[in-house]
Amino acid sequence: MFVARSIAADHKDLIHDVSYDFHGRRMATCSSDQSVKVWDKSESGEWHCTASWKTHSGSVWRVTWAHPEFGQVLASCSFDRTAAVWEEIVGESNDKQRGQSHWIKRTTLVDSRTSVTDVKFAPKHMGLMLTTCSADGVVRIYEAPDVMNLSQWSLQHEISSKLSCSCISWNPSSSRAHPPMIAVGSDDSCVTYGGKVQIYEYNENTRKYAKAETLMTVTDPVHDLAFAPNLGRSFHVLAVATKDVRIFKLMPMRKETATSSGPTKFEVQIMAQFDHHNSQVWRVSWNITSTLLASSGDDGCVRLWKANYMDNWKCTGILKGDGSPVIGSSGQPVALSAAGGSSALASQNALNGVMAGRYFFPPLDPPWAGSRYAHLLPPPSLIEQTCESESSRSQQTLLRRRFSGPALHSLPEKEGV
Amino acid sequence: GPGDLLAYETQYKPTGICHCPFVHVVRKDEDIYSPILRKLFNESHHIFVGLQNMKDDVPSKNKKHQYVTHVSKNYRSVIRACMEELQRVAASDIIPRWFECMFIRQVSILLAVELIWNLCEVLFIEAAPAGSLLLHLLDWVRLHKADVDEKAQEVLQSECPAEHQAYWDVPGGTQTLTEFDVKWRRWHQECDRCLQDNSFASHPHLELICKILVGDEDTLLEQREHLSTWYHFLVTRLLYCHPTVKPTELHYYAQASMDMFLDGRSAPEPLDSILLAAFEFDIHQVIKDCSIALNNWWFVAHLTDLLDHCKLLQSHNLHFGSNLREFLLLEYASGLFTHHSLWQLAVDYFDHCPEFGRVYLELQIERVPLDTERKALKVLRICEQRQMAEQVRSICKIMAKKALRNNRLGSALSWSIRAKDAAFATLISERFLQDYCTHGTFSDLDLIDNLGSAMLLSDRLTFLGKYREFHKLYAEKQFAEAARLLLSLMTAKIAPRSFWMTLLTDALPLLEQKQVIFSADQTYELMHCLEELTTGKVAPETELSMQEDNIEATKIELLRLALARNLALAIVKEGTLEA
Numbered sequence: 001m002f003v004a005r006s007i008a009a010d011h012k013d014l015i016h017d018v019s020y021d022f023h024g025r026r027m028a029t030c031s032s033d034q035s036v037k038v039w040d041k042s043e044s045g046e047w048h049c050t051a052s053w054k055t056h057s058g059s060v061w062r063v064t065w066a067h068p069e070f071g072q073v074l075a076s077c078s079f080d081r082t083a084a085v086w087e088e089i090v091g092e093s094n095d096k097q098r099g100q101s102h103w104i105k106r107t108t109l110v111d112s113r114t115s116v117t118d119v120k121f122a123p124k125h126m127g128l129m130l131t132t133c134s135a136d137g138v139v140r141i142y143e144a145p146d147v148m149n150l151s152q153w154s155l156q157h158e159i160s161s162k163l164s165c166s167c168i169s170w171n172p173s174s175s176r177a178h179p180p181m182i183a184v185g186s187d188d189s190c191v192t193y194g195g196k197v198q199i200y201e202y203n204e205n206t207r208k209y210a211k212a213e214t215l216m217t218v219t220d221p222v223h224d225l226a227f228a229p230n231l232g233r234s235f236h237v238l239a240v241a242t243k244d245v246r247i248f249k250l251m252p253m254r255k256e257t258a259t260s261s262g263p264t265k266f267e268v269q270i271m272a273q274f275d276h277h278n279s280q281v282w283r284v285s286w287n288i289t290s291t292l293l294a295s296s297g298d299d300g301c302v303r304l305w306k307a308n309y310m311d312n313w314k315c316t317g318i319l320k321g322d323g324s325p326v327i328g329s330s331g332q333p334v335a336l337s338a339a340g341g342s343s344a345l346a347s348q349n350a351l352n353g354v355m356a357g358r359y360f361f362p363p364l365d366p367p368w369a370g371s372r373y374a375h376l377l378p379p380p381s382l383i384e385q386t387c388e389s390e391s392s393r394s395q396q397t398l399l400r401r402r403f404s405g406p407a408l409h410s411l412p413e414k415e416g417v
Numbered sequence: 418g419p420g421d422l423l424a425y426e427t428q429y430k431p432t433g434i435c436h437c438p439f440v441h442v443v444r445k446d447e448d449i450y451s452p453i454l455r456k457l458f459n460e461s462h463h464i465f466v467g468l469q470n471m472k473d474d475v476p477s478k479n480k481k482h483q484y485v486t487h488v489s490k491n492y493r494s495v496i497r498a499c500m501e502e503l504q505r506v507a508a509s510d511i512i513p514r515w516f517e518c519m520f521i522r523q524v525s526i527l528l529a530v531e532l533i534w535n536l537c538e539v540l541f542i543e544a545a546p547a548g549s550l551l552l553h554l555l556d557w558v559r560l561h562k563a564d565v566d567e568k569a570q571e572v573l574q575s576e577c578p579a580e581h582q583a584y585w586d587v588p589g590g591t592q593t594l595t596e597f598d599v600k601w602r603r604w605h606q607e608c609d610r611c612l613q614d615n616s617f618a619s620h621p622h623l624e625l626i627c628k629i630l631v632g633d634e635d636t637l638l639e640q641r642e643h644l645s646t647w648y649h650f651l652v653t654r655l656l657y658c659h660p661t662v663k664p665t666e667l668h669y670y671a672q673a674s675m676d677m678f679l680d681g682r683s684a685p686e687p688l689d690s691i692l693l694a695a696f697e698f699d700i701h702q703v704i705k706d707c708s709i710a711l712n713n714w715w716f717v718a719h720l721t722d723l724l725d726h727c728k729l730l731q732s733h734n735l736h737f738g739s740n741l742r743e744f745l746l747l748e749y750a751s752g753l754f755t756h757h758s759l760w761q762l763a764v765d766y767f768d769h770c771p772e773f774g775r776v777y778l779e780l781q782i783e784r785v786p787l788d789t790e791r792k793a794l795k796v797l798r799i800c801e802q803r804q805m806a807e808q809v810r811s812i813c814k815i816m817a818k819k820a821l822r823n824n825r826l827g828s829a830l831s832w833s834i835r836a837k838d839a840a841f842a843t844l845i846s847e848r849f850l851q852d853y854c855t856h857g858t859f860s861d862l863d864l865i866d867n868l869g870s871a872m873l874l875s876d877r878l879t880f881l882g883k884y885r886e887f888h889k890l891y892a893e894k895q896f897a898e899a900a901r902l903l904l905s906l907m908t909a910k911i912a913p914r915s916f917w918m919t920l921l922t923d924a925l926p927l928l929e930q931k932q933v934i935f936s937a938d939q940t941y942e943l944m945h946c947l948e949e950l951t952t953g954k955v956a957p958e959t960e961l962s963m964q965e966d967n968i969e970a971t972k973i974e975l976l977r978l979a980l981a982r983n984l985a986l987a988i989v990k991e992g993t994l995e996a
Binding site for chain 1 (some may be wrong): 784
């Protein structure tokens with residue numbers, strides 16, 4: 001069963017990214033209103049906005065948290081061609097009482113000549129490293145050599161991927177068997193270059209990143225990428241959000257002993273491909289143990305994917321909105337339905353149960369005809385469950401629509417405002 | 418599945434009216450937050466751990482069988498207890514109306530769970546053979562039907578006691594299955610003959626009973642309301658028609674009974690197919706269907722684990738049996754991990770998943786929010802017990818960093834020591850020393866005083882420890898010792914150069930004591946240190962640094978004077994013969 005809580009985000013424009021911190025107790029949102037907001041979860045489970053500030057002079061595309069080992073640190077990237085690093089400073093006591101905290105800018109990275117479309121911290125075992133990718137196809141990797149001084153970052157690597165980049169993902173594996181690896185996705189609509197996902201790997205000898213693989217089968221614009229957490233397996237799993245949801249398996253092939261130079265060769269297999277969204281898929285995200293993948297698409301749904309113990313991937317749940325059309329819900333009182341959605345939840349709950357009444361009479365009471373709460377709804381469980389279910393429709397909560405635009409850089413931008 | 422939280426955004430084009438975008442936080446598996454179910458989780462955890470540890474203790478196969486049956490009954494009694502508690506609360510006035518529904522729902526689920534588990538226990542675990550099988554099934558049905566039926570049964574029974582005497586003398590006691598079967602058939606024929614003869618024609622009630630006794634299906638079906646469920650019908654049929662039914666024959670009767678009973682009036686429901694699968698001894702199907710039907714992994718995880726301990730999963734051709742067990746346990750435990758206190762139960766489950774348990778635990782445990790020191794220590798203990806060195810280091814580092822941010826230097830230092838993080842320890846030591854220079858006192862003396870061998874983690878930390886030791890010696894008036902230590906801090910280069918001025922200033926009170934503390938040699942060394950410091954000084958550039966320089970200069974002058982005086986006194990003292 002799904003239960004949702006809605007938070008009025010209070011951004012004055014579209015939200016582009018939402019990110020949990022490492023422990024799931026804090027959240028950051030960023031928006032076209034050029035600001036970033038930080039939310040904290042109280043013990044009672046309520047989210048409060050503890051900071052809100054203007055971060056860039058253009059739409060903020062992504063926001064991401066550093067590992068808590070480095071403190072309370074955020075990074076953001078924007079249409080204004082910059083990326084920035086922010087640190088929370090412990091405020092005055094009266095601030096604490098008001099539940100507010102302060103974030104100050106530690107550095108601005110201005111190397112990019114075009115909109116910076118994604119920003120991600122590298123896995124912590126690599127130190128404090130930040131990666132950005134831009135609309136002109138350049139991927140930059142920065143490092144803060146002194147983790148106590150967040151204002152000093154040096155550009156360590158610049159990778160030209162030749163295609164307009166939309167997203168990056170680091171392989172989280174800290175195993176010594178795997179050199180650092182980063183996947184770069186492109187939303188370039190140019191069809192000349194086949195593969196829209198490139199994998200780069202760090203080479204100990206040349207001390208540089210080199211392209212290890214291009215996923216040639218991905219020919220449509222890619223909106224998001226995510227490496228799955230590695231469970232000590234020898235292979236890697238990468239989820240791609242493009243015109244459908246794809247899950248790839250990358251198996252490193254054994255290197256010939258003589259040459260240890262050159263990047264690893266991979267055997268690429270597609271583990272699963274789902275077009276259930278029937279529209280562009282914008283985000284993919286793994287859970288902690290890589291057992292569940294969530295995807296969201298232009299059909300306004302979030303779908304959950306799971307593999308059973310036989311390694312077959314199936315849809316295990318759909319979170320759906322109130323059914324309003326995706327674009328131009330203009331006429332419709334969308335705000336109302338969204339707000340209405342959350343209040344309607346409680347009552348929806350009561351309506352959901354179905355059937356099997358006769359088995360479940362508490363011996364105390366006379367049997368209830370068609371007793372309602374039988375929970376024998378196909379819920380999110382697995383061993384081979386398909387998800388066409390109309391019954392999933394009755395699962396609550398929702399919302400998620402992402403307005404469909406083509407490549408990010410052609411968004412109507414309030415430049416200079 | 419795991420109760421992972423998803424947060425995602427709503428976006429839509431604002432069209433004129435300013436809409437506020439929403440963020441929705443979604444959670445799965447609210448069940449783990451039910452306070453009454455918590456008891457179920459806690460107690461079943463206890464049973465689970467006991468079962469895992471039993472493996473080697475029990476010698477004979479028979480004993481093992483007994484033990485496993487016992488465990489199964491334990492699980493069931495825990496379910497019943499939970500169910501009763503829920504019912505009690507639902508019936509009372511404590512909770513609000515609309516909450517009541519949730520409780521009733523939970524009770525329904527638990528009823529179903531217990532029903533299925535009980536049947537599985539009878540068929541798979543007890544594995545009752547023909548003869549006692551029916552007895553067990555009778556018990557099973559009796560346990561799960563409404564009171565109404567029991568009364569009806571009693572009425573039926575009381576009517577013809579004599580005829581039933583021999584009937585109830587079932588096998589297992591004094592006769593073999595075959596003997597019983599023969600007797601039963603004779604009796605059955607007798608009843609049948611009575612019916613044919615119309616012996617009971619004048620007593621329709623008795624005739625009805627007789628018809629039931631011979632297992633006339635139509636008659637039985639007519640009693641549908643009393644029977645309430647198809648499986649009750651099944652067992653009744655078996656009782657009157659095939660009391661010596663073998664386990665392998667069950668599924669024929671089961672399917673037929675269900676078809677007859679439901680008679681196209683209602684479609685079979687999930688629970689029906691689960692029970693049917695059980696009668697067909699298709700364990701895999703039972704587990705599969707249960708996983709789909711129930712929104713909580715608790716049941717399938719524990720049941721599968723129990724069946725695996727009976728080695729049943731393999732014997733039923735489930736070669737991936739132990740994989741299945743592990744898969745389900747991992748799912749269940751992952752779900753527990755999102756709960757602020759139940760996560761501790763999950764640890765034991767992961768411990769008993771040989772293939773992926775450890776890595777799952779590593780990934781999950783580092784995400785536990787470290788709200789308080791106490792919680793952090795709890796998490797750490799678990800990691801340390803399992804030699805999860807990286808997680809230990811990471812957690813300590815996070816705590817150290819948090820403490821430092823909040824200026825709790827002592828806490829930060831102790832966490833860095835635990836993390837064996839030399840760099841961080843150095844940093845914090847620096848802060849301590851800076852604090853001392855500014856305020857003249859140390860904070861967190863307890864910690865620094867009791868560093869012990871941890872002091873060796875970093876040079877700066879060693880210095881901090883030793884420096885504090887100097888202060889202690891001074892306070893205890895062990896001046897000679899203090900003096901020696903102070904000097905060694907500089908000569909052995911333990912003290913950073915930047916701190917030497919402070920150390921020399923600390924030497925002043927020792928130099929100005931009535932008795933001579935520093936020997937002549939020591940004084941020469943001190944002077945040497947002072948010279949090292951003062952050579953190579955650059956001319957002041959700014960107004961402020963000029964001022965600072967003046968202060969410095971005064972200090973140096975004072976020191977030179979004191980050192981000179983001490984030297985003189987020392988030389989005299991050392992040169993004087995004892996009278």
